[in-house]
Amino acid sequence: MSGKSISNRKDEFKRQPSSFREIISVDHPVYKPAKGRYWLYVALSCPWAQRTLITRALKGLAPVIGCSVVHWHLDDKGWRFLQAPNGETNERHWFNIAGGIISATASSSTPVAGVDNNAHRLLIDGTNEPHYGYKRLSELYIRAESNYNGRVTVPILWDLKTCTIVNNESSDIIRIMNSSAFDEFVSEQHHQIDLVPLHLEAQIAKFNSWVYDGINNGVYKVGFAKSAEVYESEVTTLFQNLDRLENHLEEKYTKLEAEYGKNNKNKILARFFAIGDTLTEADVRLYPTIIRFDLVYHQHFKCNLGTIRDDYPYIYTWLRSIYWCYGPFQHTTDFNHIKLGYTRSQPRINLLGITPLGPKPDIQPL
Template sequence: MAATDPKLLKVDNSDKGEFVRAKSVFRDWITADGSSGFPSEAGRYHLYVSLACPWAHRTLIVRKLKGLEDVISCDVVDLVLDGEGWSFSDKSPNCTLDTVNGCSRLREVYRIANPDYDGRITVPVLWDKQKKTVVNNESSEILRMLNSEFNAFCSTEDQRELDYYPEHLRTDIDAVNEWIYPMINNGVYRSGFATSQEAYDVAVRDVFQGLDKIEDILSKSRYLTGKSLTEADIRLFTTLIRFDVVYVGHFKCNKKRIVDYPNMWGYLRDLYQVPGVADTVNFEHITKHYMGSHTMINPTRIVSIGPDIDFTTPHGREAMQERND
């Protein structure tokens, strides 16, 4: 899924106050053999992302781990949404101008691809510089393209061999993704954007039932599907790393914190400490975006001071790896 632009386009809710996420629209694929019409090439493709967005964060992690930073360029939208949506600026820390199309707004990029486009303006966006169009704006599909279709361009042989969606684990990965997405990844948004007590109660119950299920899995296994880090872990990580920082307070997911789950807290630190992953995490963007953009939740736009969390302490999950071997 992709991150919505709630301030500009308003959050869609059902008659019962339930948050309804719009589906991604651009769904073409880049393939190594070029059979899709979008062949994988170094320097041809570009990512538009927000460092605050968990969906965009997925793609940045795989781009980093696969050694594709010099292969696929990237621009970062501004931290906070204003009345016109996602914008480009080099005045905020770690944000950029649009270096490919020279646009001031992400909506302008979408309209280069389709002048009649009037749908959601979301990140991430995978852009084809040659055809001047959006290839895909569905994060789960972009993640898989980066995982498998650019192996010829990875920086090292080890990175080329990394596979976060290995064939022998695909059934297991798909199975956990199927319930983690609605219960946890999107569940925090369903809780935070609910406009009725009934909708919130249902959503937040799903979140913590899902987290309890994760805790149980991690009590027996280092990763979600065994002893190997997969896309399922990456997809979950981008929600967990934001949970105690913004979702507990901002989205009212305050029954428990991740630090209150012994296995999940160690697992989160384990993933954070994978070389390269911490480089993709920007807590300033995360906190300022959520608390400064969602004025329907936080009309004063005051950004909270904490919590203080150290993700670099020893995690002890190596012992779990030994049990899985």
């Protein structure tokens, strides 16, 4: 850790480990691949959940693994589902081909000042829970383990056959989805997508390690710091890691620019990724944090030594390329869920629950 030494360790943010860590495979004695057997529970505001949604879409698993979305407002009782009128559900929503979740256009067109924390717009503010009629995500945890007293978090990968949680660790879930376990249920083109190719596995692991600690989790260490001393140390470390990422991407872009010429943007961007020359897990894990940075982490978590759009041109070029060129990233990004979810759900940080309108646009054109 860089910056000043920290004497009061209780003021630091410590992320608790996930509780359910099973896998799905043809060799597993219980959790075997099947179409329609598994269900994903997510929050669109949550970066950890979004990485599972992106992978689900990239691997063509929207028709194989269903999905429900909790309301964006996390109240004092935890995550909640909406109630559908007369118990009705909408299969179109869960099994759409694009792999998107809620219509970002419909959600983002409403000024946030006019959206109440108890807004009940089905398929905009969230979805119902279609299998058991549960009102709260916590009910799933209790069903899985009757005496459960741990954290109630998203994402959850649920088994409808045994009525339990298979896994609630996002990094595990994306590996399960990326494996060949569900290949028989998807098209050949989705078989070809491998987010962790063998020849890049070591590079991806190294990249993920420092990005997770320094950026993905780094923003939370800043935002939830309980003393000025811890905050100043953590925010300094966060931006040192963003500098490291910027230098990494600048080096990649410069090499591609030398190969194709400065004006051949399309060819450059076609190979401009975090690791290697194709989309990998490194991009999937990095994206949810970076897309949220200027919108909420900069002001809400006080990560305000700079913005991505103004101070990190290569990171922002990478971000815009990923967002605009790859549907699964864009379709699973709901800017209103992100803004409202953070600013309305954490009164210790934002007591009045006022949601900033800016920056605008949410993301600039490529």
